[in-house]
Amino acid sequence: MGLLVNGQWQDRWYDTDENGGRFVRQESQFRNWVTVDGSVGPSGEGGFAAEPDRYHLYVSLACPWAHRTLIFRSIKRLQGVIGVTVVDPLMLENGWELGDAEHGPVSGIRYLYELYLTVADNMSGRVTVPVLWDKQRKTIVNNESAEIIRMLNRAFNHLTAVQTDYYPVALQGEIDRLNERIYQTVNNGVYRAGFATTQQAYEEAFDALFDTLDWLENRLDRQRFLAGSQLTEADWRLFTTLIRFDAVYHGHFKVNRKRIEDYPNLSNYLRDLFQQPGVAETVNFSHIKTHYYGSHKTINPTGIIPKGPELDFLRPHDRNRFS
Structure with missing residues (x-):
């Protein structure tokens, strides 16, 4: 387990000293939105239109936050629209590892933090799942699960037969x-x-x-x-x-x-x-x-x-x- 500091990976557990022993979760840093026509969403920039075979999820089957996105991909029947890469279950000194998994659209990376560095080579912060990746623009769209599931809920409705709205x-x-x-x-x-x-x-x-x-x-x-x-x-x-x-x-x-x-x-x-x-x-x-x-x-x-x-x-x- 660790984090990036100015683009360098460091194996470091959570520091709770400044918060009286309390764990404080870091906010997600990539907050763009996929929309039907690519218009700007509630945060970030525009240009991410909901298109088939354009987006890819990096997830852990162990992580409850990533699990949300897998559920929405399944119940909205988007398996043929959005690809997925599953990281190894263990998260040790190098963080999430791709191991023998199908690496998806980005080749030559072994650790998830390397995917982050392809977008922000001087990044500081935790490297988390899920990650919604744009294969066309070669960038991370979003790594906040609460926002990704809302995109999956509505933005891709024209590409699936399931029109159920889970945020009516x-x-x-x-x-x-x-x-x-x-x-x-x-x-x-x-x-x-x-x-x-x-x-x-x-x-x-x-x-x-x-x-x-x-x-x-x-x-x-x-x-x-x-x-x-x-x-x-x-x-x-x-x-x-x-x-x-x-x-x-x-x-x-x-x-x-x-x-x-x-x-x-x-x-x-x-x-x-x-x-x-x-x-x-x-x-x-x-x-x-x-x-x-x-x-x-x-x-x-x-x-x-x-x-x-x-x-x-x-x-x-x-x-x-x-x-």
Whole structure:
């Protein structure tokens, strides 16, 4: 694990000293948008029109942020429109490695940070997945998963038969409110607990996480999905954390008050999402467990990967009671 400093790779863990032992996530640096006609999106510059076989995703099957983009690529049936390269599960002294993976449109690179340097040779910052790459302009369009999934949701509709909108206008305010709380306390909350280096920072994150999980459990007692009867972006953003929780976060990140399996509504809801068409194929527990237990040497110095737990997401769920 490391980062780029003025174009030079450095193997360096997160520095929490300036924040009282609290993990603070760095904001993504590439924020252009693919739009239908290439016009400027909410940030960045224009010139990125939604065209077939122009864009390519670099992802990790272990990473919950990258997992979001794989789900949207699948449920919007964009596999024939946008290519994908999967990095190795381990992230060690050289960061994400391409290894034996199909390297995609950029040849001659072994590490993901080298892809970043082809765009910004003096870059400073973390090298993260997902990366949305433009093969035509040979540049990174965006590396913020929350924005990439919104591009996949709408910009490519003229290239797919799936017109389902996971960010409908009528629900945008509610989706945004859900996303804000869930991101702070759940999606990033598990990392804030797991990467904390003081007891106080850990307990703050732990308490906020389970306060929100309790709130979600109660919410899902009244409705099938987070925003009501319609499956939305908010559900998929939560899903990629929940699917990793019992296998990794519960033990590895010490968020062990409860498992998701111990929440009746959340566990049934999780199985409901897992069983949606095209989703199960995006989940790879071998990569997930290998990455977390093998990459985080400050947390698990032995690198031993646990064999359990046994998880069955194909069991029947009860969420159809809201139909």
